[in-house]
Amino acid sequence: MDISLTRVLICLVAGIALIVLLTAKWRIHAFFALAIACFLMGLGVGMPLSGVLTSIKDGFGNILKSLGFIIVLGTTLGVILEHTGATRVMANTILKSIGEKRSALAMSITGFIVGLPIFCDSGYIVLSGLNKSLARTTGISLVIMATSLATGLYAVHCLIPPHPGVAAAAGIIGVDYGKLILTGIGVAIPAMAAGYLWANYAGKKLPVIVAGEEVLIEKNTQLPSPFKAFLPVVVPIILIGIKAFLVVEQTPVNPFINILTALGDPIIALAIGVLLAFNCLRSFSKETIGKLLQEGAEKAGGILVIIGAGGAFGAVLASTKIGDHLSAALPLASMGIFFPFLITFVLKTAQGSSTVAIITAASIVLPLLPALGLDNEKGHLLCVLAMGAGSMMISHANDAYFWVIAKFSGLEMNTMLKVYSVATVCMGIVSFVIVYLLSFIL
Template identity: 65%
Template sequence: MTTSFIQVFFFLLAGIALIIFLTVKYRVHPFFALLLACFLVGFGVQLSFANILTAVKDGFGHIMQSLGLIIVLGTTLGVLLEHSGSTKVMANFILKKTSEQKAPLAMGITGFIIGLPVFCDSGYIVLSGLNQSLSKRTGLSVVIMSVSLATGLLSVHCLVPPHPGATAAAVTLGVDLGKLLLTGMAVAIPGMIAGYLWAQYAGKNVPIVEAATEHIDDTKHSPSVIMAFLPVLVPVFLIAVHSMFTLEKNNTNLFEKIMAVLGEPVVALSIGVLLVFANMHSLKKNIISKLLQEGAEKAGGILVIIGAGGAFGAVLAATKIGDHFGQSLNLSGMGIFFPFLLTFILKTAQGSSTVAIITAASIIQPLVPALGLDTENGRLLCVLSMGAGSMMVSHANDAYFWVISKFSGIEMRPMLKVYSTATICMGLVTLLVVYLLSLFLL
């Protein structure tokens, strides 16, 4: 029996509503919510149980094959950077290069750089003591300082691999990770600046919150500045160079062949992990073993969500949703705006940027031709548009919102007034940048 556009659209909305309802109302893990949505949509459009199960297994397996090692290595790199003292060394170096009155901007830049390999919530926790101490020393509002740091971390979290949302969306839409890394970093800069400027504007009218006195941990075991930066910069450099070489055909010289190997994301991240070990020579073997276990366990929780997102996307593809939308609606005029709006709605409704962009990518993938984005550049812009949408709006249903609040001592009202509105500014500015790029790339 054939299915109509209305039937497919209704059960698509029902699947999204189920994900939001289960994760927000009952705090069900997104993996199970996405899995249940697969069967709701599949049965709703009259797919057989066997076809649904095949789509779920194929979608889950494809994502694991493409992303498994990247997510594990990226997560482990972030954990090791935190515990080796590298993040604080990098932060202190950046702060020493700026004046005290430019401290909020310095914290935004610090968040941007450290956020490349480290998840935003972990990065904020690691740097919160430094942030509060600097606020105390300079007399600047901890609200301005905290929001500048938080938005710097968030800007790359939503747009740049190896962060799970952007990475999963790239694989789902067939976007080269190296190109997304370079373009995502460039697009994230205006978003970071927008967050900093809004923090300066909105935070100046908020009563100064007294920052807790906290000692900055500069131990004798901290790595040098060069050794602290190398595990971050070397993988970025290798992946970027590899991506540039892929733009050329018939690369035959020895250097290009070597870079083709070293620039693979799995190899580049592995090199980053090995470089961190040089900063951990003073730690006991059992501690290093525990940190590696922590990285693997943290990655596992992310991978099951990403895999379920891939399964959901495979079920949606099996419903021929792209054909239905293409025949029934004119989406070509919406271009990059439809992915942005969808991700923004999902982010605002359920809180997680990662879940929002993974879910949105699953829905958008079969719609790419109808949106007029079925080119290499179009798919890249589509991922960046979803990244912009996943920035906003961060509020009380977002775990990162509460990490910032609790570790900076900011009450909910100023958090909503300054941080939540800052994420709106970030998302809109980033979308504007993506739109301007589309004028040249499409």
């Protein structure tokens, strides 16, 4: 099938515009938006209906094969940590270590650590009561505290698996999760710092916003110890990190090394994290365990269908040979990692969801990797991190997380745009600069 570049690009732009229109304006679920875009793209370039359906099924199945268990286990881990109060224990422990005078920094670091297993919106809701309480007792403006917590959570959400967007991009592009987690943490820390510094700078230029008098009532009064609270987060990261180094060294001969390699598989490591998280419960009952596991599975289901549809969209794009067309027509080699960053940034700003933006961008970038000079292990890793940086900016009124922060902090939209939205721009730029520097080091 010989398709002109012009026709492919017209269909691609139409597909992306349809995704943005359906998700941002008409509030259609991203799964259906991506599925409709698959048919628009495939039929638009002249593929037979049977060929479009085959590409959709293959793309959907392949991405879920690599990501299904990771997303379900990661989501379940977050649900259990929320229910047991482990997130608040982690927050209080960090606060005691840093001190109330640095409450904003403490909340930023708390957001970073709590955000490793928990989605940013859930993490913010869980910690918003503590955040308001600290703002009242310390006299620090609520906009500084809210933005510090929000950006700490956001840095991890955009750059580190098992969060769905970056995890899906890793599955589509083909990146080792262990290496991505370790390198992603190194990129996310400067991003968190950028968000925190901007929150302090911009927040001090605005009138002090005092938190309301409402007090969060803790449902679970018997909280776990700090050791138990941190263990489900730290252990999986250590196991996955050990495996990443063992793979680099290529020494799987020793039986002990084989065991560590097996434990470091993201699925096994996250399963261990889930078991450790159950240890935070004061009492075990089949009703409680069953309810938590069901909630985790149900919450993951909505994410998995979006990721699957993203994989299907990528498979349809690959069938159009868009990579061959663009590599012949554009100087992609000179753009390198800037191209995946730019396209993700545009998609994020246009339609609001970081997850949809990075999944869609990964599908577009995949066939272009050879032309971009990124068709190797290092290039794949840098590409995913660059897309993660792009998916940070710009968070504004079309982003659900934007409204979670505004609602639970009681901040006006104008204040949110001046402080939080600009903070996401700072985070995205700083993250991309770090990724660019890594391209000379790795």
